[in-house]
Amino acid sequence: MTVNAAVPLGGLADKILWVMVRFFLLATEMSVVIFGLAFGHLDSRSSIRYVLLVTSLISLAYTIPQGTLEIMMPDDIFHIDTRDYDLFGHGGMTFLFSSSLVFAIIYFIILLLPWTSLRDYLALPTKLSFYIYVVVLALNDATQAAGAAMLAWGGVPCGLCIIDVTTWLYFSLYTPLVYHTFLSEFFSVSQPSIMFSYKAQMDEPLDDEQVSLPHQQSFSSLKTDSDYIYQQSNSVYDSTLFEGGGGRAYSASLQSPDSIASTHSLDLKPHT
Incomplete structure (x- = not known):
């Protein structure tokens, strides 16, 4: 041409x-x-x-x-x-x-x-x-x-x-x-995007057995993306059918290995 x-x-x-x-x-x-x-x-x-x-x-x-x-x-x-x-x-x-x-x-x-x-x-x-x-x-x-x-x-x-x-x-x-x-x-094929919401975590009431640690906020940056996904699914069970000790035990089974390891490391520390 x-x-x-x-x-x-x-x-x-x-x-x-x-x-x-x-x-x-x-x-x-x-x-x-x-x-x-x-x-x-x-x-x-x-x-x-x-x-x-x-x-x-x-x-x-x-x-x-x-x-x-x-x-x-x-x-x-x-x-x-x-x-x-x-x-x-x-x-x-x-x-x-x-x-x-x-x-x-x-x-x-x-x-x-x-x-x-x-x-x-x-x-x-x-x-x-x-x-x-x-x-x-x-x-x-x-x-x-x-x-x-x-x-x-x-x-x-x-x-x-x-x-x-x-x-x-x-x-x-x-x-x-x-x-x-x-x-x-x-x-x-489009890459999936994950949206995070922190408002539900702040408004969620604490149970009697839960302890709020002052230094727990410093570990929030170590959480992986899967922790937030599991935490969002756990809040549904905690607020409806599985309240109390049984619900917390069931929701703990849905958490990722990283979040469970971090929780155990915090519980092993002595409380004053």
Whole structure:
């Protein structure tokens, strides 16, 4: 969109940009699949780096032949005679058909893995969204391979329309597909917030057996968040059904370990 593909230099830059975008998308595509299939075995940062390195090398091995064929031996089908320049042809219809067919077969094999004995070794994902993601890519690659075959050997003009549609779907909607499948649920979860109320603690009457210690106020900063949650739930039982010694014994069982330990440490001190 930023270069003029009608001139020789602009056409070369346009093809290089297409190949670069395909490289990054293909590396991401393979990384997502490997992480989904073998995430249970990737227990260190080094293993994750190895996966990213391997997928980048495989994507590079795909991109170099595609770029070489696109620049050195462009497909005659994408040559514009009236303006004497070549459109981006995906490395030629033979290359596009072969690569799309291989990717489609790989994705269909992944769909069959849950029904094979390999499911015990790969720790396959259980979420349906992962398999929907694989189905979408498999159908897109299979359709693209069919369009390339129709255009290369059948001479059917609608094959070019199929290639254009599948190319637009892949380059435009692949990133939103990855986000919706794997990341939208993570970013949609909001962190819970806990509201504290100190008014109920001040207005709550003291029992006869409770002793107010002058230095007890200094320990308030040592309380954890769970202490306030337990204290709020205990006030309901103390003010309704469990009044007296039985209620205090039951409410003490609901307190957190930190608050019970601090209470015992205070009760052990001698009273004057």
